[in-house]
Amino acid sequence: GAVVSQHPSWVICKSGTSVKIECRSLDFQATTMFWYRQFPKQSLMLMATSNEGSKATYEQGVEKDKFLINHASLTLSTLTVTSAHPEDSSFYICSAREEGLRGYTFGSGTRLTVV
Amino acid sequence: QKEVEQDPGPLSVPEGAIVSLNCTYSNSAFQYFMWYRQYSRKGPELLMYTYSSGNKEDGRFTAQVDKSSKYISLFIRDSQPSDSATYLCAMSWGETSYDKVIFGPGTSLSVIP
Numbered sequence: 001g002a003v004v005s006q007h008p009s010w011v012i013c014k015s016g017t018s019v020k021i022e023c024r025s026l027d028f029q030a031t032t033m034f035w036y037r038q039f040p041k042q043s044l045m046l047m048a049t050s051n052e053g054s055k056a057t058y059e060q061g062v063e064k065d066k067f068l069i070n071h072a073s074l075t076l077s078t079l080t081v082t083s084a085h086p087e088d089s090s091f092y093i094c095s096a097r098e099e100g101l102r103g104y105t106f107g108s109g110t111r112l113t114v115v
Numbered sequence: 116q117k118e119v120e121q122d123p124g125p126l127s128v129p130e131g132a133i134v135s136l137n138c139t140y141s142n143s144a145f146q147y148f149m150w151y152r153q154y155s156r157k158g159p160e161l162l163m164y165t166y167s168s169g170n171k172e173d174g175r176f177t178a179q180v181d182k183s184s185k186y187i188s189l190f191i192r193d194s195q196p197s198d199s200a201t202y203l204c205a206m207s208w209g210e211t212s213y214d215k216v217i218f219g220p221g222t223s224l225s226v227i228p
Contacts, residue, residue, distance in 0.1 A: 006158070032213040041123075043203060043220040044159070049213070093158050095216075103149055104216055106158035 006107025023094030121219035
């Protein structure tokens with residue numbers, strides 16, 4: 001089945017620094033990947049849709065200059081949290097869908113803590 | 116009104132019980148309905164996937180969709196402690212790789228041995 005690998009699984013950074021999270025589709029090509037954010041005991045909130053070779057589409061209320069998304073190849077999308085603040089601390093998860101398969105496959109998530 | 120609503124629980128049941136999880140939604144354009152299971156600090160994993168109205172069974176799990184009522188359910192028979200997790204309903208308009216998926220808030224389930 002489709003496998004999505006996400007790295008790092010956890011990261012701690014200082015306020016004001018930037019953090020990059022990688023999402024890779026290991027055994028299929030993903031022209032579209034999705035980035036979600038999840039606060040403790042809350043649901044997944046879609047942040048943006050990452051499109052290979054073009055600009056990402058951001059959901060309302062998500063700052064595109066703060067959450068930079070790059071989908072440079074058919075197997076890799078990156079989310080960079082720029083100038084991180086403690087309120088950016090959250091669980092970030094990516095997902096992708098292999099054409100022809102039902103449902104979406106999720107990465108294992110990245111727990112970001114900004115101190 | 117939120118697009119997808121789900122009782123957050125927590126729901127606590129004894130081992131062996133039948134569990135019923137439910138979601139309601141407001142957008143009649145949703146066609147594909149999913150249930151995901153998420154363990155703590157892990158990404159969600161797909162449990163069930165159904166199209167339009169009807170029932171689907173897979174082992175101890177049964178998914179039901181009633182589009183006329185905008186209501187979906189997941190039943191778990193003979194619940195096990197390993198079923199303890201958060202269950203998220205999800206739905207989408209299409210089946211392509213670029214169709215967005217909208218999630219419910221999730222129901223936290225604990226199965227007590």
